[in-house]
Amino acid sequence: MITLNHYLILAAILFCIGFYGAIAKKNAVAVLMGIELMLNSVNINLVAFNRFLSPGEMTGQIFAIMVIVVAAAEVAVGLALVLNIYRQRLTTDVNDLDWLKW
Amino acid sequence: MIGLKKRGDYAMVSPLVFWIVAGVTILAALAVVNLTNLIHSALWLVVAFIGVAITYLILEAEFLAAVQVIVYAGAIAILIVFGVMLTRRGDIRESNLFNNYRIFGGLVSLGLLATIVTMVTKTQWAISGAVVPANQVGLLAQNLLGQFVVPFEIAAVLLLVALVGAIIIAKEVRD
Structure with missing residues (x-):
């Protein structure tokens, strides 16, 4: 029998893998991939809570749809930034993005 | 299926x-x-x-x-x-x-x-x-265009702004 805890732990594992990718990767596009994984795992949480705690209402799924919209916007802007940085510095290594350092 | x-x-x-x-x-x-x-x-x-x-x-x-x-x-x-x-x-x-x-x-x-x-x-x-209710898509539509219509419209505006912003950033405005 698969309970709510199984889904929550699956989401937690995915979140931590995505977090690891976002923290420990050199390439800015890989960091974006990690963030996408994290957003996905949060969506699993929302849908699982919706399914197990209040199946009659759609609130969790609507929240997940909003998260998907924000994720699409985020990845578009993020990739545009990466492209622009690549054009100016010929690198996508996050260690080289140090304009704001003094 | x-x-x-x-x-x-x-x-x-x-x-x-x-x-x-x-x-x-x-x-x-x-x-x-x-x-x-x-x-x-x-x-x-x-x-x-x-x-x-x-x-x-x-x-x-x-x-x-x-x-x-x-x-x-x-x-x-x-x-x-x-x-x-x-x-x-x-x-x-x-x-x-x-x-x-x-x-x-x-x-x-x-x-x-x-x-x-x-x-x-x-x-x-x-x-x-x-x-789980049988007609989920209908319920979703009722909620999105009823109780949650303001977040729905804001999400639409956010998508538009983000896409225009992405194009402007990626195109690199020159003066």
Whole structure:
């Protein structure tokens, strides 16, 4: 029998893998991939809570749809930034993005 | 399949399917993070997204599963592959390396995982035995255009602003 805890732990594992990718990767596009994984795992949480705690209402799924919209916007802007940085510095290594350092 | 099924069908198939899908999704996510070829990471990301879509199906959220396949596995994955292609430099086989925070980040995410799992297993959830309504898409539409119409419109404006902003940033305005 698969309970709510199984889904929550699956989401937690995915979140931590995505977090690891976002923290420990050199390439800015890989960091974006990690963030996408994290957003996905949060969506699993929302849908699982919706399914197990209040199946009659759609609130969790609507929240997940909003998260998907924000994720699409985020990845578009993020990739545009990466492209622009690549054009100016010929690198996508996050260690080289140090304009704001003094 | 979606059109023919009766409510409760997923509850019967779920245990084995859930374990397979969860395993594949986690392995794909690990591959995304650990492979050194950025293109391979992007393709494994598609597998992880589809795994999450099947998880939605097991959770009886068919509309979200379709949205997940279209938006994530379709649009976002292709966008990321384009991003990889347009910023390629040097050897593609060495394009996705770890930075100096590899060990630190691993420890922090393992600690976070341990914390979340402890919290989840210690909490008593108020599980509801109610059945999932048959007409989910209709309910979603009623909610999105009724009670949640303001967030819905704001999300539309956000998408428009983000896409215009992305085009302007990527085009690099010259004066």
